[in-house]
Amino acid sequence: xxxxxxxxxxxxxxxxxxxxxxxxxxxxxxxxxxxxxxxxxxxxxxxxxxxxxxxxxxxxxxxxxxxxxxxxxxxxxxxxxxxxxxxxxxxxxxxxxxxxxxxxxxxxxxxxxxxxxxxxxxxxxxxxxxxxxxxxxxxxxxxxxxxxxxxxxxxxxxxxxxxxxxxxxxxxxxxxxxxxxxxxxxxxxxxxxxxxxxxxxxxxxxxxxxxxxxxxxxxxxxxxxxxxxxxxxxxxxxxxxxxxxxxxxxxxxxxxxxxxxxxxxxxxxxxxxxxxxxxxxxxxxxxxxxxxxxx
DNA sequence: TAGTCGTGGAT
DNA sequence: TATCCAAGACT
Numbered sequence: 001x002x003x004x005x006x007x008x009x010x011x012x013x014x015x016x017x018x019x020x021x022x023x024x025x026x027x028x029x030x031x032x033x034x035x036x037x038x039x040x041x042x043x044x045x046x047x048x049x050x051x052x053x054x055x056x057x058x059x060x061x062x063x064x065x066x067x068x069x070x071x072x073x074x075x076x077x078x079x080x081x082x083x084x085x086x087x088x089x090x091x092x093x094x095x096x097x098x099x100x101x102x103x104x105x106x107x108x109x110x111x112x113x114x115x116x117x118x119x120x121x122x123x124x125x126x127x128x129x130x131x132x133x134x135x136x137x138x139x140x141x142x143x144x145x146x147x148x149x150x151x152x153x154x155x156x157x158x159x160x161x162x163x164x165x166x167x168x169x170x171x172x173x174x175x176x177x178x179x180x181x182x183x184x185x186x187x188x189x190x191x192x193x194x195x196x197x198x199x200x201x202x203x204x205x206x207x208x209x210x211x212x213x214x215x216x217x218x219x220x221x222x223x224x225x226x227x228x229x230x231x232x233x234x235x236x237x238x239x240x241x242x243x244x245x246x247x248x249x250x251x252x253x254x255x256x257x258x259x260x261x262x263x264x265x266x267x268x269x270x271x272x273x274x275x276x277x278x279x280x281x282x283x284x285x286x287x288x289x290x291x292x293x294x295x
Numbered sequence: 296t297a298g299t300c301g302t303g304g305a306t
Numbered sequence: 307t308a309t310c311c312a313a314g315a316c317t
Contacts (some may be wrong), residue, residue, distance in 0.1 A: 045313040049304075053313090086301030093315080123315045143313045164296090188314065199311065200306075230310065233301075242301050280300095 011153060011209045016181050018208035019188035021196065027054065028133075029187075035109035035134030036101075037061050042126045042133075043094050048085055050194075056083055058191030067098035076149045076293030078247050079282060088245060089280055093121025111135045128156045132186045138179055141186040145193025150174070152197060156214035158223040240264045240273040248283060254290035 013231070027033070028041035039059055044053040060081060064070035070078065075095060076155055082091035097119040101109055109130065110116050116127035125143050138274040147160040150170045155161075171189065176184040196203045204210050204220070243263040247255060263268040274291070277283040284294045 042313065047300090047312060047314060048302080049312050052303075084302060086303085087314090089300065090315085098311065125314060129313070141313085144311090145313070187313095194313080229297095229298085236299090236301095238299075238301055245301090276300095 001035070007175050008182075011212050012174045013177040013181070014186050014208045014212075015188045015192055016176060016185050019184060019191055023191055024050075024195070026050065026230055028057065029066050035069055035111070035130060036065075038134035039097075039122075039126075040094065043090055043121055044085060046126070047087060054087060056081075056085055064098075066102075066107055067109065068100040068102040069280075070095055071102045074295055075281070076295055078246075081292050083249075084246075087243075088282055090121055092281055093219055097122060102168060109134065111137070113139065126230040128186075132183060136183055138175075138182045139186060140168045140175070141190065143190055145190045145197070146171055148199060149189055149193045149197045152202075152215035152264075153209055153213050156218045157225075158215065158221060159225065159228070165213045206213065206295075214246060216273045237269065237273050237276070240269055241277055244270070244274055244277060248291060248293050249290070253284045254288075254292035256290050260291060 011085060023029070028038055030179060035116065037057075041053065041057050044057055044060075064073060064167075074096070076091065078091050078095050079088055081119055082088050085091075092257050100119055101107060110119075113127045113131050116122050116130055117124065122130070125141065127139045128139040131137040131142075139196075144160075147164065147167055150167065151157045151160040154174065170281070171186075174189075175185045197209045204213070204216060207213065210216055240263075244260055247263050248261055255257075261267070261270065264273070273278075274283065278285065281294060283291055285291055
């Protein structure tokens with residue numbers, strides 16, 4: 001038997017056919033969008049809704065059309081351009097990745113998954129997304145949407161299990177045999193999870209695989225595992241860091257300590273968060289003890 | 296591996 | 307109003 005002849009599945013073909021008519025018209029899916037633009041979109045989309053990413057993505061690529069352009073920018077400008085997308089360390093890592101691409105890869109985004117994964121801020125998901133969406137490779141791409149679709153369609157569960165070791169194998173087994181269709185399948189499953197097989201209220205009535213979905217066939221049983229823990233935000237260091245960075249983003253000049261003090265009442269937490277921002281490289285302290293985004 | 300890291304729209 | 311949750315990575 002040959003080494004890796006993909007077997008394909010009826011469900012995979014149904015999802016690809018559904019995608020042809022139901023896919024959103026997102027700018028990073030346009031023909032001619034290069035791997036750098038895809039990489040930027042994928043990093044911006046980490047934990048961040050599409051609607052908030054779209055305008056920032058356009059501005060970003062207009063300003064920094066290649067990795068070398070971003071690498072050469074003042075880091076403070078990069079952080080400012082990131083705006084309020086959230087998780088601003090992503091902006092730092094994206095610039096660091098751009099620097100590595102410019103310096104070590106001829107300013108061309110690497111096309112192999114292993115090299116991509118070696119770049120800062122690029123993990124299992126993003127590396128495969130770039131290889132697949134940016135370079136047309138047949139790659140299993142597993143994000144939160146895909147995990148949810150597989151949990152329901154294949155495993156008959158309302159929500160994914162915490163363990164994710166088998167995710168890549170699961171989705172690989174589901175992909176169509178044909179190469180080009182398998183490439184489209186990777187984005188199609190994500191789209192199905194984003195539009196139909198959504199977390200809170202799945203629209204099973206308009207799902208292309210409702211007749212073969214293990215969860216539907218089992219009567220759509222409720223989630224029986226441990227409740228997934230919700231991340232609090234109010235009062236956390238994340239909120240405080242956001243407040244502090246907000247002050248610095250809005251300022252054109254370095255700000256004195258007293259302006260940061262106004263952003264959060266608790267001095268212990270405020271100091272801890274400022275220190276962590278300094279440690280991350282999101283903030284720098286000037287010689288006259290004021291604070292600013294990095295030059 | 297579980298906790299941490301922003302933000303804001305939807306329900 | 308409070309909670310959920312969104313194309314994860316890193317430690």
